[in-house]
Amino acid sequence: MKFATVLRSALLTLALPLTGCVTATVDEMVFNAPVDGIGDASVVILGRRHASDYETEPDFIECVGDHIAARDKAITVVSELDFINALYPWFEPRTAPLYPEDLEKLMQQAPVAQRLAEMRTQYMIWIDGSTIRTDSAGSMTCGIGPGGAGCFGFGTWGNDSDYEATIWDFTNRAEVGRINATASGQSYMPAVVVPIPIIAPVQGTACDSVGDQLLKFLSSEH
Amino acid sequence: MSGSMISGLEGRYFMPRHIVLLAICALLAACGPNEVAVKGQFPSPLMNKLPLNVGIWYDESFRTHEFFDEAKGRAESGWIVKTGEAQTQMWDTLLPGMFSNVVHMRGKPEPGQMNQAVDAVLIPHVDELQYAIPTHTNVKVYEIWMRYRFELVTPSGKSLAEWTMTAYGKTPTAFLQSDEAAVNLAAVVALRDAGANFATNFTRVPQVQDWLAQRQKRPAGIAGGTAGNAEGSL
Structure with missing residues (x-):
């Protein structure tokens, strides 16, 4: 019994620092970055949600926003939900502008123009993409009995992230930058009594990649 | 043991x-079946209000709307999705942001029914609701689709316009998120979509356009009317 406890503790301790490997690629195509950052204006990061078979994850959008706000305190990142609630119903999947030129039509509505002016939104960043599970293999069996519980087996799976961020300049109603980030990684989960997850942080890596590139665009310090 | x-x-x-x-x-x-009583927050629309005094009437079937899907096999479970409360909450938030005045009617608009004096009464119906979860489709999203039917009538029940409208909501799977929570979120997104669709397309419905055009042609002072005798007041 003591041996099992020690073994479990040892396995858990070993599992903590284990993470799978991730390969990330970032393509950047910036047209017109602000020289001195965005000043006291705000930026909003929104997810594209009009595709039928996938949806840009809200937690990814939050992750990119947090990444930017944490590394440059001068940048005000408006929360996605606050923004789309404040401008309902103009940024729902059905009604959201697809091209910068569509902003012109939107700004013709006085209440919308007024609200956007109040929010001082300088840049609107649209992120389109998702993280998918590409393959999985292996098997694991878990059991429970009078003496305890445990698992035995091995599982592995891959994840691919592909995101594209498009930056719109709200003042000039123009697209001023585009960033594409891809990441892929393989996760493993061997189990001898206790499953040991070795997770590849694919989505997190993609978030950091997009966030770093956006920081270069938006921040005067990066 | x-x-x-x-x-x-x-x-x-x-x-x-x-x-x-x-x-x-x-x-x-x-x-037992999975049961979801849809709950969510719905924002007020940001738009210029139409200068209309509109009444709203929710049928019993709308106020208590629920969708029941029986399990197809042993491996599946049935679903009960109750949207009635969330429906009324969403429409009660949306309509006052769209029209200059919105009132709840005392009774269903029909001949002889004493009601408040309004320009028109909107009666929404949910004709159909469908859902899909990842185990049905192998796609990593939960989906809700609804088809609405709207009646725009006079306070005495005469039809002014009738049209259908669809709404769709989906949400991706998330770590530690239950099926029920995901279906609820998809339903909230669908309700928001219904509101967005209605708010942006109401004046584009051909019959509504005709009615609005007729109202504009009338001399000032005729619009409005008395309850139960509002046929000629529109």
Whole structure:
């Protein structure tokens, strides 16, 4: 019994620092970055949600926003939900502008123009993409009995992230930058009594990649 | 668990039949349908209000709308999705942001019914609701689709316009998110979509356009009317 406890503790301790490997690629195509950052204006990061078979994850959008706000305190990142609630119903999947030129039509509505002016939104960043599970293999069996519980087996799976961020300049109603980030990684989960997850942080890596590139665009310090 | 009796608190014995009963209860609970009473927050629309005094009437079937899907096999579970409360909450938030005045009618608009004086009464219906979860489609999203039917009538029930409208909501799977929470979120997105669709397309419905055009042609002072005798007031 003591041996099992020690073994479990040892396995858990070993599992903590284990993470799978991730390969990330970032393509950047910036047209017109602000020289001195965005000043006291705000930026909003929104997810594209009009595709039928996938949806840009809200937690990814939050992750990119947090990444930017944490590394440059001068940048005000408006929360996605606050923004789309404040401008309902103009940024729902059905009604959201697809091209910068569509902003012109939107700004013709006085209440919308007024609200956007109040929010001082300088840049609107649209992120389109998702993280998918590409393959999985292996098997694991878990059991429970009078003496305890445990698992035995091995599982592995891959994840691919592909995101594209498009930056719109709200003042000039123009697209001023585009960033594409891809990441892929393989996760493993061997189990001898206790499953040991070795997770590849694919989505997190993609978030950091997009966030770093956006920081270069938006921040005067990066 | 292997003995015939298990020692309980205060030296008393906890009979195995209690455990069996608990297990049966747990199993029966697991066999029941998944139930979701949709709950969410809906924002008011940001738009220029139409200068209309609109009444709203929710039928009983709308106020208590629920969707029931029976399990197709042993491996699947049935679903009950109750949208009635969320529907009324969403429309009660949306319509006052769209029209200059919105009132709830005392009774269903029909000849002889004494009602408030309004320009028109909107009666929404949910004609159909469909849902899909990842186990149905192998796609990593939960989906809700609804088809609405709207009636725009005079306070005495004469039809001014009738049209249908669809709404769709989806949400991706998320770590530690239950099926129920995801279906609720998809339904909230669908309701928001319904509001967005209605708010942006109301004046584009051909019959509504005709009605609005007729109203504009009338001399000032005629619009409005008395309850129960509003046929000529529009």
